[in-house]
Amino acid sequence: MSGCNLLWSERRKAAIKARAKILDAARSWFNRHNYIEVHGPVLIPSIGHHPNTFEVEYFDKKACLTQGLQPYAGVFASNFGRVYTIAPVFRAEKATTHRHLTEYWRIEAAISHSDLDTIMRVQEQLVSYICKSLSKEAQKELDILQCDAERLGRIRPPFRRLTYDTTIKTLQEDGFSVQWGSKLEWEHEKHLSLKFNQPFFISEFPVDIETYFLQSNPTKPELSLSVDLLAPEGYGEISTGGKPTIRKEELLRKMKEEEIGQAERKWYLDLREMGSLPYSGFAIGVERFAQWICELEHIKEAFAFPRSMDGIYP
Amino acid sequence: MSGCNLLWSERRKAAIKARAKILDAARSWFNRHNYIEVHGPVLIPSIGHHPNTFEVEYFDKKACLTQGLQPYAGVFASNFGRVYTIAPVFRAEKATTHRHLTEYWRIEAAISHSDLDTIMRVQEQLVSYICKSLSKEAQKELDILQCDAERLGRIRPPFRRLTYDTTIKTLQEDGFSVQWGSKLEWEHEKHLSLKFNQPFFISEFPVDIETYFLQSNPTKPELSLSVDLLAPEGYGEISTGGKPTIRKEELLRKMKEEEIGQAERKWYLDLREMGSLPYSGFAIGVERFAQWICELEHIKEAFAFPRSMDGIYP
Numbered sequence: 096m097s098g099c100n101l102l103w104s105e106r107r108k109a110a111i112k113a114r115a116k117i118l119d120a121a122r123s124w125f126n127r128h129n130y131i132e133v134h135g136p137v138l139i140p141s142i143g144h145h146p147n148t149f150e151v152e153y154f155d156k157k158a159c160l161t162q163g164l165q166p167y168a169g170v171f172a173s174n175f176g177r178v179y180t181i182a183p184v185f186r187a188e189k190a191t192t193h194r195h196l197t198e199y200w201r202i203e204a205a206i207s208h209s210d211l212d213t214i215m216r217v218q219e220q221l222v223s224y225i226c227k228s229l230s231k232e233a234q235k236e237l238d239i240l241q242c243d244a245e246r247l248g249r250i251r252p253p254f255r256r257l258t259y260d261t262t263i264k265t266l267q268e269d270g271f272s273v274q275w276g277s278k279l280e281w282e283h284e285k286h287l288s289l290k291f292n293q294p295f296f297i298s299e300f301p302v303d304i305e306t307y308f309l310q311s312n313p314t315k316p317e318l319s320l321s322v323d324l325l326a327p328e329g330y331g332e333i334s335t336g337g338k339p340t341i342r343k344e345e346l347l348r349k350m351k352e353e354e355i356g357q358a359e360r361k362w363y364l365d366l367r368e369m370g371s372l373p374y375s376g377f378a379i380g381v382e383r384f385a386q387w388i389c390e391l392e393h394i395k396e397a398f399a400f401p402r403s404m405d406g407i408y409p
Numbered sequence: 410m411s412g413c414n415l416l417w418s419e420r421r422k423a424a425i426k427a428r429a430k431i432l433d434a435a436r437s438w439f440n441r442h443n444y445i446e447v448h449g450p451v452l453i454p455s456i457g458h459h460p461n462t463f464e465v466e467y468f469d470k471k472a473c474l475t476q477g478l479q480p481y482a483g484v485f486a487s488n489f490g491r492v493y494t495i496a497p498v499f500r501a502e503k504a505t506t507h508r509h510l511t512e513y514w515r516i517e518a519a520i521s522h523s524d525l526d527t528i529m530r531v532q533e534q535l536v537s538y539i540c541k542s543l544s545k546e547a548q549k550e551l552d553i554l555q556c557d558a559e560r561l562g563r564i565r566p567p568f569r570r571l572t573y574d575t576t577i578k579t580l581q582e583d584g585f586s587v588q589w590g591s592k593l594e595w596e597h598e599k600h601l602s603l604k605f606n607q608p609f610f611i612s613e614f615p616v617d618i619e620t621y622f623l624q625s626n627p628t629k630p631e632l633s634l635s636v637d638l639l640a641p642e643g644y645g646e647i648s649t650g651g652k653p654t655i656r657k658e659e660l661l662r663k664m665k666e667e668e669i670g671q672a673e674r675k676w677y678l679d680l681r682e683m684g685s686l687p688y689s690g691f692a693i694g695v696e697r698f699a700q701w702i703c704e705l706e707h708i709k710e711a712f713a714f715p716r717s718m719d720g721i722y723p
Contacts, residue, residue: 102487102684108489111489122436131426131429132429133713135713136715136721138463139723152463156720160465173416174422182497183451185452189468198451313493366723370416388587402450407454408454408678409454409480
């Protein structure tokens with residue numbers, strides 16, 4: 096064995112180093128703001144057959160791979176107030192775009208007794224801090240990646256706050272045939288994202304296109320207490336968040352509407368009993384965030400051994 | 410839903426906070442010593458049916474859950490020199506002891522152009538730094554856990570360095586019927602561990618009881634370049650490490666001896682071609698380490714939602 100045939104390019108190494116600096120800056124921000132670092136489990140109880148979930152043979156049973164801290168976040172937030180995690184998550188989504196990995200890392204946080212306004216403020220501070228930190232601490236890497244460190248230095252709060260309602264109107268005005276109630280497609284995200292040079296929020300997506308566990312807006316029950324953060328410059332969504340409901344009847348009703356079996360989610364309902372104070376939380380996709388920060392063409396550049404629908408090798 | 414029925418005990422919260430401080434101190438040490446933070450994949454190619462490995466349905470194929478950074482560590486070390494990772498790993502071991510989880514986190518490091526002496530020096534510095542940091546920064550948590558912070562303040566390099574050979578002799582002198590060539594059982598580990606009030610190393614285990622990928626000692630080919638770190642006070646092994654071989658013929662010979670199919674490990678052999686400079690590495694089990702630091706009776710106390718052979722809930 097000749098020992099050293101295939102060393103990585105300076106570009107590849109710079110992307111991995113920049114990703115490390117993003118994580119380091121994130122932890123530094125959380126530490127300064129007295130968040131407790133927690134780790135939820137990767138192996139979670141089976142949720143029955145679900146197209147986006149990987150199944151694991153767990154001795155003589157089935158388990159699933161986590162899609163995020165969310166099922167456990169409320170328990171942590173109830174006990175510690177403010178928590179964060181940086182950990183891998185898994186999505187069996189059949190997507191082969193420049194923005195999809197089946198295994199990726201997330202920066203997640205949960206804050207008890209908080210609402211959408213809080214998690215927007217936290218994210219604009221956190222993201223601005225990370226960008227500023229990278230503009231100073233990762234100049235060498237950003238140079239190698241031929242991207243503009245100064246643009247990151249200019250990211251600062253407050254970020255623009257759009258609602259889903261106004262977003263749909265904007266898209267219609269700009270000539271898209273999108274209707275109220277439909278999901279934002281990549282072409283919509285990209286179009287909006289190209290309008291801005293700062294990250295921006297879109298909040299209160301319709302209940303029908305959001306995940307079942309989010310609370311509805313008390314005064315507009317057709318809207319969910321949800322908020323995404325989008326990167327500018329055409330990079331699109333980098334974070335998703337919201338305020339899960341702690342009202343069991345609301346949860347059960349939404350599960351029924353989405354035909355989610357109560358038996359399969361008993362573990363989830365039991366978790367809600369384990370100290371679910373009201374809380375809000377968000378999850379930033381590390382590799383999508385790095386893709387924007389480092390202006391990477393493909394998300395695979397942001398992870399050393401990326402996994403996608405194409406397969407696992409090596 | 411009443412919101413807040415089952416908040417955790419102060420003890421449970423203290424253990425989770427102490428674990429977070431261990432990780433924080435570890436990262437701080439690595440950052441000060443210019444290690445690059447990396448993440449290997451959790452989903453790895455199938456290694457065929459293996460009793461300690463969890464299998465995942467990966468679209469129409471099979472994949473496995475990682476047991477550690479090792480397959481990828483050499484590639485990272487070749488490219489960056491010094492790297493570390495803090496990430497979850499998985500072992501389908503059928504064990505229900507007070508020291509076994511099926512899902513646990515590891516602090517792993519790999520250093521190019523290094524040998525056993527280097528990884529022992531690194532670990533004694535790293536572990537002492539973490540202990541000292543906890544003795545100062547986690548006094549409140551250690552008080553709640555009713556464990557002695559001062560004993561952690563006294564942990565300092567150098568740690569005692571035993572070899573497997575002298576360890577077997579010591580055990581025989583102490584009345585154990587263990588023979589050279591056999592694995593150290595928990596009763597042996599515990600006995601040795603109770604003799605010390607500082608962590609200690611045991612190095613150069615026989616090739617026949619070690620993993621196939623480690624290099625043999627050039628002058629004593631029956632011994633592998635392996636080293637474990639054991640905690641004192643009866644807590645036993647907290648880390649494992651060694652110097653993997655970069656000689657393809659040695660690797661192929663050992664795979665053959667252990668009846669490991671080359672076809673199933675083609676991905677592993679291919680990784681060896683991706684920049685395998687000589688390196689050594691080690692892996693500290695976070696929850697075992699926390700168990701010792703915090704004097705926890707059961708390893709389950711060191712993880713908020715522990716997974717074991719008993720099952721996954723919630």
